[in-house]
Amino acid sequence: MMDSTAKTRIVGAALPRKEGIDKLAGRARYVDDIQREGMWYGTTIRSSIPRGLIRSVTFDTSVDWSEFTVVTAADIPGENCIQLIIADQPCLADGKVNHCEEAIVLLAHPDKHKLRAAATAVRVEYDPLPAVLSIEESERQDAIVWGEDNLLKSFLLQKGDVDSAWSTAAHIVEGEYRTGAQEHLYIENNGVIAEYSALDGVTVWGSLQCPYYVHKSLVKVFALPEAKVRVIQTETGGAFGGKEDYPSTLGCHAALLAMKSGHPVKMVYDRMEDLAATTKRHPSRIRHKTAVDKNGKLLAMEIDLATDGGAYSTLSSTVLSRATLHSTGPYVCPNVRVRAKSWATNTVPYGAFRGFGAPQAVFAIERHMDEIAAVLSMDPIELRRRNFLHQGDTTATEQTMREPMILDELMDRALHESDYYAKRKIFARENHTSAIKRGMGVAAFYHGSGFTGSGEVYLNSLAAVDVTPEGKVRVLVSSTEFGQGTNTVLTQIAAEALELDYRDIEMAPPDTGIVPNSGPTVASRTTMVVGRLIERASKQLVAELREHANLEADHTREDFFVACERLRAARGKVLSECRYEAPPGIVWDDQKYQGEAYPAFGWAVYVAQVEVDTVTYSAEVENFWAVQEVGRVMNPVLATGQIEGGVAQGLGYALYEKVIWQDGRMANNQMTNYIMPTAEDIPPIHVFFEQMPYQHGGYGAKGLGELPHDGPAPAILNAIRDATGIGFHSIPLLPEDLFAGLMARSLIEGPATL
Amino acid sequence: MRGNAATHELVAPGNLAAVLELLAHEPDKWTPIAGGTELMVAFAAGRLTTPKLVNLWGISELRFIETTAEEVVIGAGSTFLDLRRNPVIAADLPLLAKASGWIGSIANQSRATIGGNLVNGSPAADSSPALLAYDAEIEIVSTRGKRRVAYSEFHTGYKRNVLAPDELLYAIHLPRRFARHKQYLRKVGTRRAMAISKIALAATALIQDGVVGEIRIASASLAPFPTRLLTVESALLGKPLTQNTIDAARQALLAETKPIDDIRSTAEYRKQVAANLLQEFLLELHGDLHGEGAPR
């Protein structure tokens, strides 16, 4: 029986990052640091229009094309399709294009410079078709650009009887909230190296999150047996979901060039290409209509939730699902209706990004709560407290909160640490005579850990630990490290469960030829689900050694390895595998959208202190408090770093990061004009963890990687509302937008004077 | 990376006379490159169309800061870190010291040169407003000799200036006469560091006998090149500082400036913020006059 509250010596300790020394010494090898013998380079010719038929592709005769390898859709041996959820995205455009930057032709050559020059000598002519470039245009269905009706996915979530609730309401509050596209901006661009041989098949190395996702697409694109495809993750310089599905496309591209050229091919994007051509966060438009009684109790919520999915569905259905399931906030509401739709447009397909629909949904509900509070002239904190979920309450999907709920305690802590009420009072007084207006804002939220409903059953993850004859214990998982701490946390868990030292454990190479499929490294599932598998596999091995290899209780390291050799002599190897077992009671109805949406939830209250400069109309976050409960914390330094990093990204999402579209293309595709916060822009971030171990997670862990990106934007905009009295409903909120709002108000109030 | 090093010639004659000879010999064929913080960005983006470049980095005759009783003379090859580290600039030309800290980051400031900043001629150039507010003079050199031009006349259009094809920007002369002037400089960018200007305003002013005796107001990103706001200046020159004159100056700015919408910002925002910065400066000036301290 697993005891998630047991005292531990390695789990919970601030052990140094497993691969830290290599990273600090500059020895870690990212894909562009790697050369293969005889390697060529690849590049992509991309669509310059958002939608149309390809009339012709011309190769200028100034180039000696015999030196080059040229690949088009016609060269694809298997299916011209990237495998994800719906098989609608071609690997290479075939006769038509549906978004700017869609890949049409691939070129390879041993000389990078000749390759670049040749790329400019390929001319594509199009017969353009009317393009759909916004949610509204897609909804109008004047042009049908996907399926029968432009609708990539829709959900209907209902609870109780919304329609009869309006008449009983003391107030009905409506609001529309919008979030923009957001770019991951990992500091390492997408890149892969591919090799092909008739004997071994396809091998792809690359900067990626999910080796088995890439594997799945390669198998289909090349029509090869699974054993003839091998994917190996290289050290990855940031991902955030931007390397969850995109590498499947890039891996297939490089592999096609490798196959046709007979050489290894490296394709590493430069920043301009990565920004313009790869996935981003789904933009959203969320409309709330809420009935409350005179005391602020929520009576009914009607929510219209729309996302822009871009030209192909990729992960739009699951992003929409998570957005739907997070749209009602951490509140009790007896009557709910959420109509959620993801619309196709002729823009670069949107994809996974930390939070995966929750940042959009949480922004809307948490802003809306402050708007409701304003209508009621009620303290926004009190409004939230009156509606918080407690143990025994049911969510919008009728999931009963079985565990004790500590939202009130989290709120208490957040308000205390930030000195929220005292500051609001001071600011309210000082703002009258100050050009700098200051305010405090709060967001309360949850993030569902792991895959929705029966997603984990479907993944059917397999993980293992083994012991080499050289006395090294290996963790065998396809879960990857990209800064968030997979290597460290999983080896800590193994060391703890095997009663060894941290230094005894290493990660097996993230190579589909070596490790089993423990599922993708996404959805804040790794520590909770895969960590649990490693915990079980490790304890299973210890049990095996105790029973069959004379390993005594309270064994030393030396005892352990001696016992392993005994086992190896008997069995031939020392390997302990573990497959996912669903915790009891997970019942989820995918059609009705009811039941246990998530096995566990992280809970949080975030507070932002903001200043708005009425001379420049810019808002800056002065201070930030992040209080959360995410189960057992495996490594406090790593966990704190994850929260701080997520808050920084959320801050960018709220105030700085805008994708500027021109005719379906990202116009600001450079780091000089896609703005993320620098070291001078980030406020002090105060991080606090409460811990309520989750009995089915690795050593009591729940997910934490995505939660911190959900709270900052609404907390910040609520603080801006507090500072200025103006509620802004759209992010990113740039000074130009604040200016428009403040100007509109001052036209009524008159200009400032001496 | 879209540039090809093999298609560019980069020569290093090594001293000023040799560089000038080259420019005289083949005018308009050689692009001077100093710290590279603009040209190398264009190179990497595949946009560096000039095949021939002549190196100015390391030419000590261009990298100096000399002071006399009347002026500070800054060699065009001085980096912004050179400027930040100079005590006379810190004391006598604080707006320039401040602007030097705005350029990119430390790694950019160690390489970007003041000459490059001016010759590149971006309307958002960080050093320009301060130079205009200080009445800077540009010294230009060629094999034909030296000449001087008021900095306010150096730029003639968007990324165009008075340099002839065989000329190099040699030095910037700044008078040391602003010790008693009220000085102001503020930049509004997209973030606190590494930000291109959306709008910047610099001002130096002297109150004499209760009226504005001297005033220079300069801006970045309000026009195709950094400029003095002459109409605003005349709305203030010789006038006392009252609510009326401040309002009139604000109106003059709104009428005089014609900024654009671009990828970074909007015309309307730029105008209004520029007007606010002007007002902020004038209120500070007024506050000083009347001993009120910093206005809120």
Add this chain to the structure above:
Amino acid sequence: MSTPLPTFHFSVNGERKQVQTPPMKRLLDVLREDLCLTGTKEGCGEGECGSCSVRMNGELVNSCLVPVLQAEGATIQTVEGLATDGRLHALQEAFLKCGGAQCGICTPGMLMASAQLIDRNPHPSLVEVREALSGNLCRCTGYMRIFESVLAAAASGKAETELAEKHDAR
């Protein structure tokens, strides 16, 4: 071109190097390709992200913006030159302890910028640390652990000594 490529000479991490290459080749590419020192990274090619920062003649520079001709005769330090005889530098120890590196791609540049700061200012304030690192973008950490790492290294009193030792060794 029929003329041979010129040769450039400089020292990297205390070792003399010479490279025959077009003069406009970026120092970043010379380090990574000609000298196989792949610790220095390319994140943007625009001088915005700082992941290519190295120290050249005692100053921090973005190596993606330096044509190798301008590095002639220079003394260059890259991240590979921080550790001595396999022993981590105080900055690297501090980053390891305080969690200053997550994905690690910005880390070499951050270390160079931090080393440059401490070399000139052995006891920096938090404000000074922020400014010194404002040209190094990090997408993973939110910078907080990095500030803590730099301040911890400075407080250890060893960081500047180790850098000074390297100066003497040059």
